[in-house]
Amino acid sequence: MTSSRREFFSGAAEVAPVLVAMVPIGLLWGTLAAGKGLTVFEALLMSTLVFAGAAQFVAIEMWHDPVPVLLLTATAFIVNVRHVLMSASLSRHIPGIPRAFHPLVAYLLVDESWALAERRALTQPVTLAYFLGLAAPLSACWLITTGIGAMLGRALGDPSALGLDFAFSALFISILMGFWQGRRTAGVLAASGAVAAATHLTIEGPWYIVAGGLAGALYAAALPPQRVKI
Numbered sequence: 001m002t003s004s005r006r007e008f009f010s011g012a013a014e015v016a017p018v019l020v021a022m023v024p025i026g027l028l029w030g031t032l033a034a035g036k037g038l039t040v041f042e043a044l045l046m047s048t049l050v051f052a053g054a055a056q057f058v059a060i061e062m063w064h065d066p067v068p069v070l071l072l073t074a075t076a077f078i079v080n081v082r083h084v085l086m087s088a089s090l091s092r093h094i095p096g097i098p099r100a101f102h103p104l105v106a107y108l109l110v111d112e113s114w115a116l117a118e119r120r121a122l123t124q125p126v127t128l129a130y131f132l133g134l135a136a137p138l139s140a141c142w143l144i145t146t147g148i149g150a151m152l153g154r155a156l157g158d159p160s161a162l163g164l165d166f167a168f169s170a171l172f173i174s175i176l177m178g179f180w181q182g183r184r185t186a187g188v189l190a191a192s193g194a195v196a197a198a199t200h201l202t203i204e205g206p207w208y209i210v211a212g213g214l215a216g217a218l219y220a221a222a223l224p225p226q227r228v229k230i
Contacts, residue, residue, distance in 0.1 A: 004129040011133020014120070018112050019141045026142050029056055030149020036063045043150035047143050052110065054209065055079040082213045086114045093117060093126040101128065108135035184223060192216030 033043040050056055055076045062072060087109060091097075094117075097105060105128075113135040117126050196212025203211075 004127070007127045007129035008133035011116075011130040011135075012137055013133075014116055015112070015134045015137055018116070019137055022112075022138065022141050023145050025053060026145025027149040027152075029053065029060065030146040030151070031153060032057075032060050033146070034150045034153035036060055037065070038063075038150065040147060040150045044143065044147045047146045050076065051107065051139060051142065052076070052080055053142070054111070078207060079209055081210055083109060085213060085217060086111075090114055090117055090126075090131075093121040094128055094131060097128055105131065105135075108132070108139055110135070110138060113138055184220075187223070188216045188220050191219035 029047075030043055033046070034040075038046070046056060046059075050059075058075055058079055059072050062068065062075065083106075087106065090105075090109065094105075108131075113131065116134050117131055120126050120130065192212045192215050195215035196208040199211040200208035
């Protein structure tokens with residue numbers, strides 16, 4: 001087996017537990033989309049073109065007839081602007097990505113693949129093959145589960161009654177714990193959470209996502225360099 005293939009399968013194995021958690025999230029979104037009147041084709045088309053769980057959940061909550069296209073576009077941009085920070089961070093760990101792969105990597109970059117790649121970078125190099133091993137299964141799982149959710153529609157009942165609406169939050173909490181480094185991590189999370197909560201309470205719209213991300217990044221940048229024990 002070639003080195004690239006080993007790296008790809010290593011990434012796929014690493015992301016496997018996340019896929020299990022993603023199944024109810026995808027089913028939930030597909031169910032919500034069907035409840036808003038989207039066909040299975042339309043739901044799959046949105047999942048393919050947007051491929052961003054947070055943005056899709058925000059969009060489906062705002063969905064009504066006639067569809068507010070400009071508002072939805074602006075909202076999706078606000079929610080996904082954090083990808084600028086994520087891509088800049090990821091580029092430090094995967095040097096020399098061929099230009100032909102840039103659109104593919106940008107399309108596949110989501111919170112889960114970024115977080116797992118960053119966690120890997122703490123102990124081992126991150127290769128393009130490894131990242132694709134993370135990202136490709138995530139994309140396939142999201143498309144399949146949102147499609148199934150849209151097909152089943154209301155037959156699934158109210159997913160929130162089963163607590164499935166919390167799966168999205170639980171998934172990120174579990175991933176974040178892999179970055180825990182004591183007080184430094186606690187400070188970053190506290191700054192990000194406090195600013196996000198304050199923004200959510202005072203400013204209408206999804207600005208709290210951007211504000212929380214920026215607050216955490218600024219707090220981390222202000223910390224003194226961590227000494228490495230040799």
